[in-house]
Amino acid sequence: MNENISRLMDGEVDDAEFERCCADLKSEDAMRTWMCYHVIGDHLRGAHGVSARFSVRFKAALAAEPTVLAPMPRQRTTQPATFAWAVAATLAAVTVVGWTAFSMVEAPPTAVAKAREATTVRAAQPKPSGDVPTEYLLAHQEYSPAMAIQGGGPYLRAATATAPEPRP
């Protein structure tokens, strides 16, 4: 189970497994592991931008919000604002949950090791250069039926992919 969560975080599951993992994440235990791995991962990467008192201040601010009992009729002009608020609220909720998880969960050592492993594996992978190897591209596209119906299409792609750096 924990290994599946780790693989899900690394994007190593296929579509069918993805569905299964998402279903599994509905359990409280799995969700705690998921949050825990993320918080650990964030810290290993040095990504901790939220101040310690953020969740406290957010909670206080949320509590101070007046409760709207009669919903306003929805108007077109207010839609972008509503959308922006929805995004902001989601972000805030995620942050609060993440922070709470970090401060509350006593992670077992194996979980820390697992998360560390997932993070280091990802960090160790060389960054893709963004270029498909030219020979591969040329060898591949002679078989692509959709490309074959475009006059010059495959050659345009090859010209873009194989363009050398200009020199004086």
Place this chain on the structure above:
Amino acid sequence: MKHACWGAPAIRRIGAAALVLTAVVAAPLAQAQGYAAQWLARVQQSARSLNYTGTVMVRQGARIETFRLAHLFENNQESEKLLSLDGPAREIVRSATEVRYYFPDAKVVRVEPRTIRNVFPSLSPEQTSNLAQYYEFKLVPGGRVAGRNSEMAVFEPRDGLRYGHRFWADPSTGLLLKSRLVNEKGEVIEEFAFTDVVVNAKIDKDMVKPSWTSVPADWEVKQGGPGDVNMTDTGWTVHKLPPGFVKIMEGMRTMAGKREPAVHLVFSDGLVAISVFVEPFTVTQTQIGLTQTGGLAQYSTRSDAFRVTVIGEAPPATVRQIAQSVGRNK
């Protein structure tokens, strides 16, 4: 006892009845299958055998470029010239025997023996049936493209494993005027479109000749190309092939600049192709993971002593699924 024992003629009669029934049920589907494949074959043939010239806009992801294109078909041979109109200067000249890519800014010309085959008319019956099973095909009026009325062919994927394709063609000549690759969110990720075109134009030989009669002395000539393939059983396979894809090629390919031939497998669903390459892993090969250029996704991974690279016009998840299930044939 006798009545329980059916003779051969009775079995044949039942077999014949079943066959007729299958034919009646399957006929409309078979017709639809044939229709989509026929439409594509006609457009492919037109792109090859018509004379035309125009301006082409090409969009890959966020990048847009325009080219001037001239295409001549004479004595059963294609000649073509593409000239970039913006961005770095590029000129591509295709003749019966080779393709030349001129890069004047870099003072480089790449020369490739001409190998891209005429792939479309040879769809196998299995590919043709997969085309109908995995895409919903529709032919609808396409509005105006490059000043012409068009018909639009829509290939809507029936699952999330492939992209949607839209093709706009000139109904009278069958020339492709525009094509689009659409992802699952409905976003256009690759586009090819004429902004103006003259079909059945008078194309002079000069219009499809390189701007340089000979390669200037200070230019570098690079020989390249996809190399030759030796069709053979490679011992490699894809264990979790996404539905609808069938193997259309398997062999060992000798590529320019490589000592050892690479394993090359090609799978197709009738509309797109996905290539699998397997080579011994070397420390100099650093590309691991996913890259995406427009509609083309590439996923490289290491499998023991080998590097597996998968390239195709399919969503990254499909390409990755294939890459992660490449293994030895048991």
